[in-house]
Amino acid sequence: MPWFRATALAAALLLAPLAAQGQQDTLRIGSAAADAGVLDPHLNSSTPGRGFLQHIFNGLVRLKPGTLSPENMEPDLAERWETSTDGKTWTFHIRQGAQCHHGFGEFTAEDAVFSLNRAANRETSSFSSDYAAFERVEATGKYTLRITLRSNVPSLLGAVMNYGGGFMVCKAAVEQMGNEGFRRRPVGTGPFAFAEYVPQQFGRLVAHDQYFRGRPALRGITFRFIPSDAARDLAFQAGELDMIYGRQDQTWFDRTRQSQGVRVIAMQPAEMSVIHLNMTMAPLDDIRVRQAIAHALNRDQIVQLRGRDTSVAAASVVPRGYLGHAEMPLLPNDVARARALLTQAGHPNGITIRTIHTTLPGMMTVMEAAQAQLRRAGITLDIVPVEHATFHQQIRQNLSQVVHFQAARFPVADIYLTQFFHSRSIVGTPTAVTNFSHCRAADAEIDAARSEVDVAKRNVLWRTAQEKIVAEVCAVPVYEQMQLWAIRGSLDLGYELQAALNLAPPILHTTRFTR
Amino acid sequence: MTAFALRRLGFAVVTLWAVLTLVFFLVRVVPGDPAQVILGDQATADAILAMRVRLGLDRPLPVQYIEFLWGAVRGQWGVSLVTGRPVVQEVLAVLPWTLELTAAALVIGAALGIPLGVWAAVNRNRTTDYVVRLASLLGLSFPAFVSGILLLIFFSIQLRWAPVISARRDGIGEWAASLALPALNLGLIMAAYITRVTRSAMLEVLSEDYVRTARAKGVPWRVVVWRHALRNALIPVITIVGLYLGVLIGNSVLTEIVFNRPGLGKLIVGALNQRDYTMLQGMMVIYTLIVIVVNLATDLAYGAADPRVKLK
Numbered sequence: 001m002p003w004f005r006a007t008a009l010a011a012a013l014l015l016a017p018l019a020a021q022g023q024q025d026t027l028r029i030g031s032a033a034a035d036a037g038v039l040d041p042h043l044n045s046s047t048p049g050r051g052f053l054q055h056i057f058n059g060l061v062r063l064k065p066g067t068l069s070p071e072n073m074e075p076d077l078a079e080r081w082e083t084s085t086d087g088k089t090w091t092f093h094i095r096q097g098a099q100c101h102h103g104f105g106e107f108t109a110e111d112a113v114f115s116l117n118r119a120a121n122r123e124t125s126s127f128s129s130d131y132a133a134f135e136r137v138e139a140t141g142k143y144t145l146r147i148t149l150r151s152n153v154p155s156l157l158g159a160v161m162n163y164g165g166g167f168m169v170c171k172a173a174v175e176q177m178g179n180e181g182f183r184r185r186p187v188g189t190g191p192f193a194f195a196e197y198v199p200q201q202f203g204r205l206v207a208h209d210q211y212f213r214g215r216p217a218l219r220g221i222t223f224r225f226i227p228s229d230a231a232r233d234l235a236f237q238a239g240e241l242d243m244i245y246g247r248q249d250q251t252w253f254d255r256t257r258q259s260q261g262v263r264v265i266a267m268q269p270a271e272m273s274v275i276h277l278n279m280t281m282a283p284l285d286d287i288r289v290r291q292a293i294a295h296a297l298n299r300d301q302i303v304q305l306r307g308r309d310t311s312v313a314a315a316s317v318v319p320r321g322y323l324g325h326a327e328m329p330l331l332p333n334d335v336a337r338a339r340a341l342l343t344q345a346g347h348p349n350g351i352t353i354r355t356i357h358t359t360l361p362g363m364m365t366v367m368e369a370a371q372a373q374l375r376r377a378g379i380t381l382d383i384v385p386v387e388h389a390t391f392h393q394q395i396r397q398n399l400s401q402v403v404h405f406q407a408a409r410f411p412v413a414d415i416y417l418t419q420f421f422h423s424r425s426i427v428g429t430p431t432a433v434t435n436f437s438h439c440r441a442a443d444a445e446i447d448a449a450r451s452e453v454d455v456a457k458r459n460v461l462w463r464t465a466q467e468k469i470v471a472e473v474c475a476v477p478v479y480e481q482m483q484l485w486a487i488r489g490s491l492d493l494g495y496e497l498q499a500a501l502n503l504a505p506p507i508l509h510t511t512r513f514t515r
Numbered sequence: 516m517t518a519f520a521l522r523r524l525g526f527a528v529v530t531l532w533a534v535l536t537l538v539f540f541l542v543r544v545v546p547g548d549p550a551q552v553i554l555g556d557q558a559t560a561d562a563i564l565a566m567r568v569r570l571g572l573d574r575p576l577p578v579q580y581i582e583f584l585w586g587a588v589r590g591q592w593g594v595s596l597v598t599g600r601p602v603v604q605e606v607l608a609v610l611p612w613t614l615e616l617t618a619a620a621l622v623i624g625a626a627l628g629i630p631l632g633v634w635a636a637v638n639r640n641r642t643t644d645y646v647v648r649l650a651s652l653l654g655l656s657f658p659a660f661v662s663g664i665l666l667l668i669f670f671s672i673q674l675r676w677a678p679v680i681s682a683r684r685d686g687i688g689e690w691a692a693s694l695a696l697p698a699l700n701l702g703l704i705m706a707a708y709i710t711r712v713t714r715s716a717m718l719e720v721l722s723e724d725y726v727r728t729a730r731a732k733g734v735p736w737r738v739v740v741w742r743h744a745l746r747n748a749l750i751p752v753i754t755i756v757g758l759y760l761g762v763l764i765g766n767s768v769l770t771e772i773v774f775n776r777p778g779l780g781k782l783i784v785g786a787l788n789q790r791d792y793t794m795l796q797g798m799m800v801i802y803t804l805i806v807i808v809v810n811l812a813t814d815l816a817y818g819a820a821d822p823r824v825k826l827k
Binding site: 200201386 | 537545546547548551552553554555556558559560561562564565566569592597598599600605608609660664667668672675678679680682703772773775776777778781782783785788789790800
């Protein structure tokens with residue numbers, strides 16, 4: 001009966017997509033960037049780049065998935081590790097049988113040595129400064145790696161974990177393809193292997209069936225690069241994406257949370273928004289003026305503006321959740337006190353200060369709110385808006401009296417304190433990073449904490465450093481912004497997602513669709 | 516004709532050199548450092564300096580300029596400063612997407628704009644004319660990203676006729692469905708331009724003596740309008756289409772972003788944000804070449820539309 005066959009064929013064709021939907025085994029992720037950038041884990045420090053590359057590469061150790069605290073470190077390519085009593089020699093035992101993608105062989109201590117030396121080389125790495133304390137990295141056996149340090153570092157494991165320069169590459173692949181070739185076809189040991197990359201459009205990974213923890217349940221991941229919030233949202237609504245980076249505000253959070261079969265997650269690490277005050281430029285060289293600015297700002301109002309579920313008022317100059325964070329009282333909002341301080345400082349008619357500011361809307365909204373708050377205390381804040389790359393260049397040229405900066409870092413107090421408040425990091429110097437305020441109030445404590453092996457004493461030093469910086473009002477911490485993601489309810493990540501250091505939820509070999 | 520082509524080729528070379536020189540110096544005058552962008556916000560000043568040396572940005576500008584021109588002459592555009600991928604490869608990867616979107620938008624724009632313009636002209640100062648003029652005004656004043664989102668909400672979310680991610684090549688049907696909305700979005704804007712130009716050109720032509728003569732001789736109105744008048748009104752329409760095509764390629768960036776399509780516009784904006792000098796230079800070459808080719812095609816089309824136009 002031809003009509004029956006034709007009907008059956010038509011029905012099969014119509015139902016095929018539905019059947020395929022029921023057996024979905026490819027995850028589709030919507031990233032907020034236009035492109036992932038260079039596909040080299042030792043060069044790419046961008047959020048979308050790390051979100052993509054974290055599935056291709058492992059570290060020697062890793063943070064327990066979904067968590068942030070360095071205390072939750074667990075084995076990754078290294079099965080176990082030990083350290084000498086002075087903390088300067090670390091031995092890692094590499095697990096046997098971990099395979100590189102695309103047939104590049106077993107991962108051994110030689111690969112680990114190669115990776116760490118590559119990460120420490122400023123010609124091939126953006127993270128070379130993280131390895132300044134490394135004296136020697138050597139393979140003492142096929143599966144044994146020894147790292148010798150010149151001086152103690154607060155978190156050696158942070159330098160060998162699945163983050164930044166700690167991603168392990170396969171030596172044979174780099175040697176065969178060269179650095180340029182490797183950047184077009186990165187090879188690691190992670191649960192997913194690189195398959196395809198179409199600039200501005202998508203990156204595709206396929207399951208690495210020889211993955212040392214087991215065969216991934218998902219057969220692949222497609223990362224779509226969709227910078228438009230609205231377009232990403234619509235693609236998620238239309239069922240074309242399973243997981244998206246959300247618009248970072250309360251309205252989006254509330255609306256998306258009401259959608260059926262969708263989970264919205266506000267995860268750490270929060271990016272802390274801090275207003276840095278350049279202490280070398282008048283009138284900010286007077287502590288009373290800096291205190292007046294701190295009193296004029298109202299954190300609670302700004303948190304209300306950003307959203308109660310998506311942000312929280314800052315409680316120190318180091319964000320919450322970081323090892324060494326110490327909560328402490330900050331100068332409260334008190335406009336009368338701000339005016340009195342300005343009068344004492346010889347500015348009864350107020351002051352005018354200037355900031356070079358990025359045009360990124362999320363940050364600009366906050367600065368405009370701060371501008372309105374400061375005006376009530378007689379402080380005029382002139383905002384000079386510039387495009388983002390220009391902003392990054394000019395604030396490093398010491399051109400701005402006030403710098404509004406928002407950042408998340410590896411969650412150890414040392415990193416935040418060193419990069420933002422140590423005199424070595426003052427902008428305009430050869431070792432500059434992001435000390436825009438020229439703060440040098442806690443150099444001794446920051447340095448002492450780095451080499452202190454006693455955990456309790458180290459925490460005391462970190463607390464003291466934070467107290468000194470707050471007392472000196474080098475900067476005014478404002479609020480912490482969580483990372484918002486929407487995830488389809490049918491996706492089981494395989495762990496409880498509270499945080500993701502690479503700012504994108506990691507997809508594990510156990511991640512799967514439940515229907 | 517040969518002399519014409521050779522002369523145009525000479526102009527093209529000079530134009531290309533002028534554009535390349537302008538782009539080379541302009542992108543370097545704009546503040547922002549590619550080394551900083553590549554290394555991210557945790558890089559030390561030393562590391563940024565080392566990256567500038569590695570990228571060759573520490574050398575004197577004249578040296579960089581001569582090296583760049585010599586590379587351009589040999590067809591070597593280098594690699595993207597940010598991604599490390601060859602510029603030619605990146606540009607050629609997105610070029611077909613841009614060309615197909617532009618061509619589809621042009622077809623939609625012409626198919627809607629020319630008949631509407633003619634219709635409005637022959638019904639001058641009647642309701643039809645007012646409606647067409649209002650519609651074309653709306654088309655001109657509606658931002659592409661707003662109309663794009665509205666099209667997506669209606670056709671992709673409500674009706675489910677087309678995908679939101681409009682960049683598929685896994686079958687003719689999928690390709691057509693994914694091209695339809697972005698092409699419509701750009702095509703409607705183009706149609707608005709063409710409608711207005713066609714209407715005004717037709718009004719002028721319809722008042723000419725030869726139109727009156729043709730009518731007096733009893734030639735049917737339909738033939739007068741479509742064969743005699745429209746052909747003579749096409750010159751300004753071709754001019755505006757030629758000019759607008761160049762603009763369209765650059766302006767399609769909003770449509771490419773909203774519909775998640777790769778394309779030259781998006782690549783240019785990305786390269787500009789990242790201060791990717793080599794990528795910008797490579798793309799400007801391609802863009803300039805396209806504009807030159809489109810202008811040449813426009814000149815040739817004048818002759819085809821109106822035999823009185825001679826190319827010397």
